[in-house]
Amino acid sequence: MRAEIIAIGSELLSPWRLDTNSLFITEHLNRVGIRVWRKTIVGDRLEDLKHVFSAALQQADIVFCIGGLGPTQDDLTREAVAEVLGRKLCLNDEALQQLEQRYARIGVTMTPNNRQQAMVPEGGIVVPNPNGTAPGLFLAHEDRLVFLLPGPPHELKAMIVNQVMGFISRYHPTSPLIYRQLKIASEGESRVDHLVAPVYKSYPEVETTILASAGIVDLFFYWLRPEETERSDAVLDELTTRVKDLLGPSVFAEREESLEAVTGSLLRQRGKTLATAESCTGGFLSKLITDVPGSSDYFRGGMITYSNESKSSWLGVDRAKIEEFGAVSPVVAQTMAERVRLLAEADFGLSVTGIAGPSGGTADKPVGLVYVGFADAKGSELKKLQLPGDREIVRLRTARMALDWVRRRLL
Incomplete structure (x- = not known):
């Protein structure tokens, strides 16, 4: 079976909104063996909506239309779907009653335009929305299944898990994606x-x-x-x-597991502890480590020594070495790793210092140059990286590659 997801809303074509709903839907469809073959984002224009929905019906077994179910003039999903399917929009008493009850519970007067949220194409089944005002809709059209769902993620997710997957299993036998x-x-x-x-x-x-x-x-x-x-x-x-x-x-x-979780698991299994000293990553390395629940079992803590002064006064890096070799240098990276290990009384010390950009680079030390230091009881080691990408990417690559070095040391 093939599914298509249509994310609806002109705001999704701007730099200020990101479609995350399709990822959640795809994950749950894949679990029952349904592949998403296309995702489309379309703005709030009726003719555009009709064109995209009509094309999806010709190619996919299941079509999801996400968004455009609100009470405003630009919420046109119901109208577009009804026109393409050749069905009239009718006021659904059940959906209207649910709307009225919801507004009564929160003590707000329902404005007349909210009634359009209770309009349903002929033959459509209302999918209750316990977390919002816009109900979802389900329609069986020939051998196709069509779902109209609200755009807010906290509303959509509950409906997918608790209702939509049940509709799909009743109409089509499913099996896990292998x-x-x-x-x-x-x-x-x-x-x-x-x-x-x-x-x-x-x-x-x-x-x-x-x-x-x-x-x-x-x-x-x-x-x-x-x-x-x-x-x-x-x-x-x-x-x-x-x-x-x-x-x-x-x-x-060999499954969906983060690098930081795998590294943390190895540290716990080996009974080892880790401390970090960061410059160019500004705490991002420590953030990744502590994203894992229970990381206090093996993570002693970290220091963000962003300035030269903090490197010397907090970590004890020799000021003369910083002046001679620069903050982005092998000797500084190794000293940072050695000192943070001792200060935190950890088994391993891990350090990063580099030039994330966009400025600060030179011919000798270009943007993307990073030194990673690793220290244990036997001494310290160094890795030199020259990483592509903008500031955000350089910092993320640095943090991940530093963690991966720890992981490999534990294998």
Whole structure:
């Protein structure tokens, strides 16, 4: 089965709003074996809405229209869908009663324009919205399923989990999507594909998807032959094993698990503790570590020594070395790692100092130059990185690659 998601709202075509609903819907559809083949964002113009919805009906088995169900003049989703399906919009007494009761509960007078939220295309089924005023709608059209859902995420999520997935299972038998996932750290997308493409291309029954973000590459292997599911596990396991052998320790997870969670789990298993000293990342490294619940088991703490003065006065980095070599230098990075380990009484010290940009770079020390220091009881080591990207990406790559170094040391 194929699904299409249409995110509706002119605000989603601006720099101020981001569509996150489609990610949530896709996750839940994938769990029951439904692939999302296209996502579209369309503004609040009736003809545009009709055009996009009509095209989706021709291609997808399930169509989700998200947003445009409010009481204002630019909420046109119901009207567009009704026109394309050739159905009249009718006032639904049940939906109207729910609206009136909701407004009464919160002590607000319902304005007349709210009545349009109770308009339903003929044959449509109202999907109650316990967290908002706009009810959802479900329509079966020929062999297609159509869902109209409100845009606010806290409203939509509850409806997807508690109601929408039930509608889908009643109309179409579903089965989990059969796939494997590998998560790879500190490797570029092109290098990963260069290494593994000869392997995955030899499996015609498997579709491979590669997704890259700052410092992380995800590989997905999807089984394409539902009529041969008895072979799927053996084939996918063989493929992932061959790919893992090629990528070695760069693979840090085989499911949706963050690098910081995996690294933290290894620290806990080995009974080791970590402390950080950060300059260019400004606390982002510590933030990633403490995003993991229970990280106090292994994370002693961190210091943001952004200025030269803080490096010397807080960490004890020799001022003369900073003046001679600069704050972004091997000796400063290693000293930061050594000193924070001792101050925090941790097993490991991890430091970062670099030039995140956009300014501050020179011919000798360009933007993106980062030194990562690692210290333990045996001494300290250094990694030099030259990272692409803007300031945000350089900082994120730095934090992830620093954590990955700790992970690899624990293997």
